Amino acid sequence: RKEVEQDPGPFNVPEGATVAFNCTYSNSASQSFFWYRQDCRKEPKLLMSVYSSGNEDGRFTAQLNRASQYISLLIRDSKLSDSATYLCVVNFKTGNQFYFGTGTSLTVIP
Amino acid sequence: NAGVTQTPKFQVLKTGQSMTLQCAQDMNHNSMYWYRQDPGMGLRLIYYSASEGTTDKGEVPNGYNVSRLNKREFSLRLESAAPSQTSVYFCASSEWAVAYEAFFGQGTRLTVV
Numbered sequence: 001r002k003e004v005e006q007d008p009g010p011f012n013v014p015e016g017a018t019v020a021f022n023c024t025y026s027n028s029a030s031q032s033f034f035w036y037r038q039d040c041r042k043e044p045k046l047l048m049s050v051y052s053s054g055n056e057d058g059r060f061t062a063q064l065n066r067a068s069q070y071i072s073l074l075i076r077d078s079k080l081s082d083s084a085t086y087l088c089v090v091n092f093k094t095g096n097q098f099y100f101g102t103g104t105s106l107t108v109i110p
Numbered sequence: 111n112a113g114v115t116q117t118p119k120f121q122v123l124k125t126g127q128s129m130t131l132q133c134a135q136d137m138n139h140n141s142m143y144w145y146r147q148d149p150g151m152g153l154r155l156i157y158y159s160a161s162e163g164t165t166d167k168g169e170v171p172n173g174y175n176v177s178r179l180n181k182r183e184f185s186l187r188l189e190s191a192a193p194s195q196t197s198v199y200f201c202a203s204s205e206w207a208v209a210y211e212a213f214f215g216q217g218t219r220l221t222v223v
Binding site (some may be wrong): 008013032034041043044045046049087089096097099100101102103 | 115140141143145150151152153154158160168193200204206210211212213214215216217
């Protein structure tokens with residue numbers, strides 16, 4: 001079983017739509033949680049960290065449910081520039097290892 | 111800011127050849143990583159170095175070796191390349207602390223023929 005599971009999509013949504021991505025992780029000892037964005041043929045880059053209380057950065061909202069071992073990302077008012085692959089990432093403090101989901105592909109359509 | 115620098119960016123090898131992928135970071139991070147990314151598989155951890163002087167296997171270490179040369183540099187070696195090692199390789203670094211993100215190099219596209 002993979003450490004981090006994501007729905008691969010693809011998600012094709014019109015501009016202005018709201019879209020949500022979900023992710024589950026298997027190790028209850030996980031310490032830190034992130035959403036990364038990866039553009040085609042580029043390296044992954046941090047989109048936002050995910051905190052227990054939930055956090056928001058402009059049009060992006062991340063939620064963490066430790067009891068259900070579940071992470072979500074909500075994108076409101078989608079822009080064409082949001083088209084990318086979104087990676088759910090979990091960090092296990094032991095060894096400071098980062099585990100990645102397979103990514104969810106998003107295409108925002110004009 | 112350079113961040114994480116990987117070389118080379120592209121490489122074609124013949125089966126059985128060897129090569130070393132170089133990685134250097136200028137952020138004074140303790141932890142460094144090598145990942146491979148394949149379609150449908152996501153990023154998989156090959157080896158990591160939690161701190162200078164230590165290295166450990168990740169999910170897919172077979173066919174690879176690593177060297178943490180110093181705090182800045184972490185190299186990945188393919189001793190005898192196989193077509194199954196065709197992939198995009200990413201080096202990353204992070205501070206040794208909870209909630210610190212990983213920073214990635216631009217990747218090396220390796221093809222083994």
